[in-house]
Amino acid sequence: MKAAVTLGPGRISLEERPEPAPGPGEAVVRVEVVGVCGSDLHIFHGTHPYATFPRIQGHELAGTVAAFGAGYAGPLRLGERVAVEPLLACGVCYPCRHGRGNCCVRLAVLGAHVDGALTEAIAVPTGSLYPTGALSAELAALVEPVSIGVQAVTRGAITAEDQVVVFGAGPIGQAVTLAAVDRGARVLVVDKLPTRLALAARLGAERTAEADAGDLAAVVADWTGGDGPGVTIDAVGVPATIRACVDLVASAGRVVIIGLSEKEVSLPIIDFTRKELTILGSRNNAGLFGEAVALVGRHPERVAALITHRYPLAETAAAIAFAAEHPAEAEKVLIRVAD
Ligand SMILES: [Zn+2]
Ligand SMILES: [Zn+2]
Structure with a gap:
């Protein structure tokens, strides 16, 4: 063979x-x-x-x-x-x-x-x-890349009550968006590439924002009525997006990190306590592969896109x-x- x-x-x-x-x-x-x-x-x-x-x-x-x-x-x-x-x-x-x-x-x-x-x-x-x-x-x-998204929304305990900001609209960011939308959450996706943002909108993102184009903090504040999103998810893996996840998330919110990098990131220690942050890594999937099969089955056109x-x-x-x-x-x- x-x-x-x-x-x-x-x-x-x-x-x-x-x-x-x-x-x-x-x-x-x-x-x-x-x-x-x-x-x-x-x-x-x-x-x-x-x-x-x-x-x-x-x-x-x-x-x-x-x-x-x-x-x-x-x-x-x-x-x-x-x-x-x-x-x-x-x-x-x-x-x-x-x-x-x-x-x-x-x-x-x-x-x-x-x-x-x-x-x-x-x-x-x-x-x-x-x-x-x-x-x-x-x-x-x-199914496998979608399982990465299912794991991330499970780690972030995302529900229909949540507004979620997803950084990155590559295949993994898109899988996260789809899995969050499937749970009824409202999603805002940030990426540098307009083509990828257009795809995120097709997958159900309520709003998209070009990274580096204008004041993202103001866009997110407007979208969340000033609260900030309950959940931010990094599917990029660069220090600036992880910092943005911590900066933008609501007080008492959750940050989920999927992006891979060997780089270091610096964060203000005070935010861990001031916001009482929950910061979660997310890797592969833990017992959720069958759920990923079902998710693809519920959204075949979106996944095919x-x-x-x-x-x-x-x-x-x-x-x-x-x-x-x-x-x-x-x-x-x-x-x-x-x-
Ligand atoms: Zn992979
Ligand atoms: Zn082992």
């Missing part, structure tokens, strides 16, 4: 690999569609903190079940379409013992720490498979390079492994 193998920074080659065989507790999934994620750009450019080479990338995948390991008794059926949760947790560390394998200290993510889905077939634990019913393969491949580009497996390098170089045009780029 063919696999797109990242050999080193900027180098992906299509190679022949042996077909996987399912071990006990595993299934082989015939891969249909793989989404390109921001973290894939980092791996491709050699700037990802965990990834090593050579590596088969790809952690946002949908496919059909092709084989089960010995002794599998159901409920999944051969040929069924599934979304794959790409997290392999150790099961014994502190977060794993507390139901939070999403931040396992030995977490392995498909396509980053171990080989992933940019190949024709992959063996994965049967417990990582979620049937997607009538969803298309493309929508099923979007995220898809901007499609490439075949043989053009994986071009797909990742395009996503990196054209953020205003490329929202979700998909690799169609099987047609």
Whole structure:
């Protein structure tokens, strides 16, 4: 079978690999569609903190079940379409013992720490498979990024009572927006790129604001009647947006941080107590993958609106390079492994 193998920074080659065989507790999934994620750009450019080479990338995948390991008794059926949760947790560390394998200290993510889905077939634990019913393969491949949004709104305890400001309208910011709108919250999205803000509005954002264009604090104050939003969410991961989350959130509000960065951020200590802030990190998802399948099923047109580009497996390098170089045009780029 063919696999797109990242050999080193900027180098992906299509190679022949042996077909996987399912071990006990595993299934082989015939891969249909793989989404390109921001973290894939980092791996491709050699700037990802965990990834090593050579590596088969790809952690946002949908496919059909092709084989089960010995002794599998159901409920999944051969040929069924599934979304794959790409997290392999150790099961014994502190977060794993507390139901939070999403931040396992030995977490392995498909396509980053171990080989992933940019190949024709992959063996994965049967417990990582979620049937997607009538969803298309493309929508099923979007369950994983949507699960990041579901986790963020769960961490932020967002309800229909909340006004939420989301920083960042890339695929993760859009997933957060969709998940918050699904809960009935009112959402204002901030991004530098007008094309991405237009998409956020299609996903249900009540208001959008261009970063760096005018006085954002005044816009947010106007939108919230002077209170500030109950929740601010960073899906950018730069010091300025995290600072803005803390500055803008209402007193007694919650700040949720999803963006990744090794940079440091400086915050006024007084705000932690003056506002009695709750600041929450959010990573992957903890037991919410099935909810993400359901969320995609409730909003198929909105999720499909995220898809901007499609490439075949043989053009994986071009797909990742395009996503990196054209953020205003490329929202979700998909690799169609099987047609
Ligand atoms: Zn991802
Ligand atoms: Zn663990």
